Structure formats: structure tokens, C-alpha cells
Amino acid sequence: MKLESVINLVEESFLDLGSINWLSIYEAVGAAKAPAISYGVAPGATPNSYRLAIRSNFPVWAGMDVVAKAEKRAKGECDIRVTGTIRAPRRIKNTAQNAALTEMKERMRPLRAGYSIGHHEITAGTLGTFVKTKKGIMILSNNHVLAKSNMAKLGDAILQPGAYDGGVLANDSVGNLVAFKKIVETGNVMDAAIASIDKKFMPTDFTLPGIGKIKKGNVQPVDILGEKVKKVGRTTGLKIGKVSAINLRGVKVSYHHGTVCSFDNQIEVVMEDGSGFSAGGDSGSFVVSGDNQPVGLLFAGSDTHTIISPIEAILKEFGAEIIL
Amino acid sequence: MDAQKKLFVEADTAAGLLSKKLGNPEWLLGVGVGAGLSSGFYISVRVTLDAPENLVPASFNDFPVEIRRQNMAKAQ
Numbered sequence: 001m002k003l004e005s006v007i008n009l010v011e012e013s014f015l016d017l018g019s020i021n022w023l024s025i026y027e028a029v030g031a032a033k034a035p036a037i038s039y040g041v042a043p044g045a046t047p048n049s050y051r052l053a054i055r056s057n058f059p060v061w062a063g064m065d066v067v068a069k070a071e072k073r074a075k076g077e078c079d080i081r082v083t084g085t086i087r088a089p090r091r092i093k094n095t096a097q098n099a100a101l102t103e104m105k106e107r108m109r110p111l112r113a114g115y116s117i118g119h120h121e122i123t124a125g126t127l128g129t130f131v132k133t134k135k136g137i138m139i140l141s142n143n144h145v146l147a148k149s150n151m152a153k154l155g156d157a158i159l160q161p162g163a164y165d166g167g168v169l170a171n172d173s174v175g176n177l178v179a180f181k182k183i184v185e186t187g188n189v190m191d192a193a194i195a196s197i198d199k200k201f202m203p204t205d206f207t208l209p210g211i212g213k214i215k216k217g218n219v220q221p222v223d224i225l226g227e228k229v230k231k232v233g234r235t236t237g238l239k240i241g242k243v244s245a246i247n248l249r250g251v252k253v254s255y256h257h258g259t260v261c262s263f264d265n266q267i268e269v270v271m272e273d274g275s276g277f278s279a280g281g282d283s284g285s286f287v288v289s290g291d292n293q294p295v296g297l298l299f300a301g302s303d304t305h306t307i308i309s310p311i312e313a314i315l316k317e318f319g320a321e322i323i324l
Numbered sequence: 325m326d327a328q329k330k331l332f333v334e335a336d337t338a339a340g341l342l343s344k345k346l347g348n349p350e351w352l353l354g355v356g357v358g359a360g361l362s363s364g365f366y367i368s369v370r371v372t373l374d375a376p377e378n379l380v381p382a383s384f385n386d387f388p389v390e391i392r393r394q395n396m397a398k399a400q
Contacts (some may be wrong), residue, residue, distance in 0.1 A: 125400075144399045186348075191399065222332050226359040235400075245368035247344045250358030254398045262348070268356065268368075283400040296368050300397040307397050 001077055003103075006050040007210055007238070009287065010040060011145070013052065013070040022201040037066060044077065048103075056082045070316075074077045100318030104209070104234045105165040111174060111201045113286060114209045114232040116161035117141060119148045119177065120169050124162025126234040126322040128286040128297050129205055129214065131194065131320035135217075137202065138194040138320065139175060141284030142299045146193035147180035149255055152179065158195045162234075174201045181317050183255075188263045194318050210238035214324050221246035221267055221310055222324065228290045229269055229308075231298055233282030241269040241277035251307055253300040267308040268297055277306040294322050332357065335365035338385035342367055351375035353397075358390055366390050 001009075018179040052074040054067060071078050101278065105124070108115045117127040119140065125145030131138050136171040139158065143149060146158055159167035160174045180193035197203070207213050210232050224243045232238045245268040252262050269277045269287070278301045288310050296308040313322060335357045343355035348367075353370035360366055368386040369380050373393050380391050 091350040091386040143400075149399070222329065225332075225357070225365075245354075245356040245358045245370075247339065248354040248368070248370070249340065250348060250352060251370075252352075252396050254396050256399060260396070266354070266356075268354075268370075278400055280398075280400045298400070300399050302397050304394055305397065 001044065001050055001052075002073070003050050004207075004210055004212060006052055006074075009052045009070070009073050010289075012073060014053075014065075016066050016069050020222065023182065029288065040116070049075045051079045052221065054078055056080075066298065067165075070086045077238070102234070104237060105161055108159055109201055110205075111160060111197060111203045112141070112205055112209065113203075113207075114234070116165040116167070116234040116281070117174075117284070118145050118159055118162030118164070118167070119152050120157045120159050120163060120167075120173070121152075122148050122162065123164035124167075124234060125283050126282055126284040126298075128208055128284045129208070130197075131315070131318065132323050133194065133318060134227045134321045135254045137197060137323065138178060138191065138318075139197060139284070140194055140314070140318075140320070142191045142297065143180045143183055143193045144191055144196050144255065144299070145284045146177055148313070150182050151181070153175050160201070162281075165234075174198055179318060181314075183261050185259075186250075188261055189265050190297065190314050192265075192297055192309065192314045192317065194320065207286065208232050208292075211288060212292060214294060214322060216324055217289070217291075218312070219289050219293045219295055221265075224267075224289055224295060229287050230290070230292075231282070231285040231287045231296050233278060233285035233298065233321070235279045235281035236276070239271070239277050241271050244268050244270045244305070248307075251300075252305065260283060263307070263309070265310060265313070267310060269298075269306045269308055270304060274304065276301065276303050332365055334385075335367065335387050338363045338387045339367045342369070342381075342389070346380065349379075351379070351384065353394065360388075370394055372396065 037056045113129045116124045128140045156177045157173040159172045161167040175195045175197045248266045287295045294311045300307040351372045361376040
């Protein structure tokens with residue numbers, strides 16, 4: 001199965017756990033510790049294929065309702081194992097995400113959102129999404145990913161994957177820098193840039209890996225305050241976080257060359273378990289709401305929080321619209 | 325405008341005023357709006373881990389102020 005299909009199955013199967021008669025399992029297995037079942041992603045029989053992983057800390061039996069349901073959904077493409085330790089439900093997402101991690105750093109032709117990309121003289125960031133402008137279909141990511149934090153020249157080559165992930169000018173130039181919003185000391189509202197795409201690498205799939213089709217919508221920051229948002233990025237793959245603050249003014253961000261710049265009207269995202277929503281290399285990731293409507297572009301963060309620029313101002317800046 | 329949106333606009337206006345009042349000291353990392361469990365809004369203030377105590381009021385213009393200490397964000 002495709003990774004996206006397995007991730008959907010993980011979520012659907014997880015909902016079944018609420019209907020389990022745990023008392024009967026206690027009685028049947030006599031478990032000294034609490035019985036538990038979890039779902040995740042396991043490698044499939046062929047490269048780039050995946051199966052539904054079912055893990056329990058007790059021997060499941062044939063016909064056991066919750067396992068049978070999952071097997072049926074996955075049409076038998078399951079990997080069932082008894083393990084010593086069961087991951088908490090929160091980790092199921094991470095299991096699915098981990099399967100995508102190495103993939104997001106690879107060469108991807110045609111181009112696809114979520115994968116490694118960057119100006120030829122930087123390390124690597126994330127290809128956020130694709131936008132339509134008067135000049136054609138463009139890559140949307142950060143200024144510091146595509147335009148080397150104001151230091152690039154229009155027309156400079158963009159590599160996929162980024163140089164840190166093995167991209168080289170001779171083989172991996174997929175487009176050229178077209179425009180960027182200059183980052184200044186204060187009053188910034190975005191860290192964004194667009195790049196053209198060589199015809200040979202024009203995308204055919206505009207979905208976000210692990211997330212799916214982007215939906216049309218005009219989500220205002222106030223509509224997602226306290227709500228879940230998702231992103232898929234080059235370093236940490238798929239993550240689901242929560243919007244903890246909006247309309248943040250004076251957000252200070254440290255850039256690689258040591259300059260601190262401040263941003264207004266920004267969105268802050270945290271993970272409910274206190275871990276990071278993003279890490280170095282995730283910059284440029286496109287962030288969507290729980291129902292896949294555009295929210296913004298990820299560009300900065302720490303171990304505990306991530307900063308997102310609202311998408312509306314970015315699209316206006318470049319006269320662009322998201323390709324759904 | 326429904327009551328919730330109106331309340332948000334008031335909280336956002338208060339956050340803007342507090343931001344101006346606090347200025348741009350090194351320890352201040354951002355001022356915005358957060359939402360509580362009961363859908364009430366509060367002013368979110370982000371400060372550095374080593375920011376001095378008592379520089380930010382506990383409430384401002386009738387909105388509670390949530391102070392979170394954190395590292396400065398880095399471009400990723």
C-alpha cells in the first residue's frame with residue numbers, strides 16, 4: 001500500500017480501540033500489566049510499499065474483533081507482532097512519520113511538496129507547495145531556503161534534493177529563483193520566496209505526502225487558535241501540532257549568519273507532548289489545518305515551538321494561488 | 325460579528341497595546357493572543373529563559389497575560 005493509505009488506516013483502526021471490551025481481554029490473557037494494542041506503519045513486501053503494523057503486548061487470537069477489523073481494512077496487508085512495549089497513541093503518528101523521514105531527503109522526480117530543496121549554496125530546506133502565478137507554476141518555500149537569506153541573485157539555481165542531502169548543480173538543478181520578500185530587521189511578516197520549475201520536473205501530484213489533497217479555503221488565524229495543524233517536512237516528516245498563539249508581534253528569529261530579525265502577525269505551533277513540531281531542514285514546510293486548508297509557511301522554531309507565517313500575505317506578495 | 329470574534333478583536337487590540345508598552349527589550353520574544361479551555365482569550369507573552377521576573381503584568385486591559393519562557397526561534 002501507499003504510505004498515505006496506511007496512515008489513514010492507522011487513524012481509522014485507532015478509533016476501534018474505544019470499542020474494545022478490555023475486561024474480556026484481561027480475563028482471557030490474565031495480563032499482569034495492562035493489555036494494549038497499537039497501530040503503525042511497517043515496510044511492505046516491495047520498496048516504497050507499506051503495511052499496517054499491529055502491535056500488542058499480549059498474544060492476540062484469531063478472530064479477535066479489533067484485529068479482524070484492521071486486517072479487513074488493510075485487505076490482509078498487515079504485520080502483526082507481540083511486543084514487550086506498546087507505544088502510546090501519540091507515538092503511532094511518529095511511527096508513520098518515521099517511515100517517511102528518509103524518503104523526504106531523496107531525489108524526487110517529478111517534484112513533490114514536502115521534499116528536500118534549497119538554493120545551491122545552502123544546506124537544505126523543504127519544498128512547501130506549488131503555486132500558480134502569472135509566470136506559471138512555481139515552488140513556494142522560504143527566502144532563507146530558496147534565496148539564501150536575501151543573498152541570492154534572481155535566476156540562481158535551486159537544487160532538489162538540497163546540497164546537504166546530496167544535491168549537486170550538475171544533476172539536481174530543478175529550477176531558478178524568481179522572487180523573494182526581503183527580510184529586514186523589523187516588521188517582517190514572512191520569510192518566503194518562489195522559484196520556477198524546469199519543464200522536465202513539473203509536478204503531477206500536488207498532494208502533501210502523508211496529508212493528502214490541500215483543500216480550498218481561507219482559514220483566518222483566529223479560526224485555528226487552539227486547533228490542530230499539520231505539516232510534512234524534510235527533517236521531521238509528518239507532524240500534527242496545536243496552534244498556541246496567533247497574531248504574535250515582535251517575534252525574534254535568529255538567522256544562520258547571526259542576525260536577529262523580528263516578525264509580526266505570526267502563528268505559534270507547539271506539540272501537546274512538549275516535543276518539537278519541526279527541526280532544522282523543515283523550513284519551508286506548508287502547514288494546513290486539520291481539514292487540510294492552507295494555514296501558512298513554517299520558517300523558524302526551537303525545541304518547543306515553531307513559527308508559521310500566515311499564507312494570505314504570502315500569496316498576495318507573489319500574486320499567487322495555491323494549486324490544490 | 326459574533327461575540328467570540330468580538331472578544332478576540334478586543335484581546336488582539338489589548339495585545340497590540342501591551343506590545344507597544346513593553347517596547348523591544350532583548351528579553352521579549354513576542355506578544356500575541358492565546359485561547360483558554362473555556363474559549364476565553366488571553367494575551368500570550370513570550371520571553372527568553374533568562375528574562376527578569378515581574379516585567380510583564382499578570383493581566384492587561386482585563387485580559388489575563390500568559391507568560392511563556394522559551395528559547396529564541398532559529399531559522400530552520
